Amino acid sequence: MDGFGDNFDQADVDPAAEFLAREKDQLAGLGDDVIPAASESNASDDAPANSAAPVVREEPEKIKKWREEQQKRLEEKDKEEEKKKLELREQAKKELEDWYKHHEEAIGKTKASNRESAKNAEKQFVAETAEIEPGTEWERIAKLCDFNPKSSKSSRDVSRMRSIILQLKQTPLTSNA
Structure with a gap:
């Protein structure tokens, strides 16, 4: 397989490891001044007194005042x-009472x-029943009926019944038996 230029028989060289080694050599002097954020808490506990401690600002x-x-x-x-709230509750309680x-x-x-109106209606009804005269029956029935066709709330047509009652009221039947 040497014809393709690939020589796999050489010692294995990791290109990533080679790159990291080169970069580490170039940046070797910069790392001494900077303390990584993750190691700041560890560095302040374990570090000697001459290392830089984080400054706590008061x-x-x-602003305190x-x-x-x-x-x-x-x-x-x-x-x-x-x-x-208490005043409103008391006020609401009083208003509710x-x-x-x-x-x-x-x-x-x-x-x-x-x-009172029921008593008066009952007295009037009793008084009217005592005054029953022959021939006034249809007048009394007419008083109990509502002859206004617009106020009728029933769904049935009661106009014939209304006309018959009115006719009987005007010309009552006389029984000459």
């Missing part, structure tokens, strides 16, 4: 908010009114 006094004031303002706002009170009064008035 916050300026104005602002943070403290901001914290106080937030705490005051939280207290005010809680206070307002008032509403229930007025609602119960309205229901009581409505019940009393309905009872």
Whole structure:
């Protein structure tokens, strides 16, 4: 296979290892000044006192003061908010109690009114039944019927029945038996 220029019989040389070795030789002097980020924490614990330690920057006094004031303002706002919440809850509770009170009064008035109107209607009905005269039966029936065709809510046509009742009211049948 020498005819193709490939000589696989030579000692195996790794091109990647060769490249890394060359680069390491060229960059050998640069690595002493820079501490890799991953090894900073390890270097500060194990390194002698003369190595460079990471510098911890303190916050300026104005920023500390602002943070403290901001914290106080937030705490005051939280207290005010809680206070307002309690006030709103008390107000809502009072309004709800008032509403229930007025609602119960309205229901009581409505019940009393309905009872009174029912009593009056019953008295009127009893009074009218006592005054039954012969020949007025159809007038009484006509009073109980609704003769307005527009207000009829039924789906059936009751116009014939309405006309018959009106006719009987105007000319009642006399039974001469």
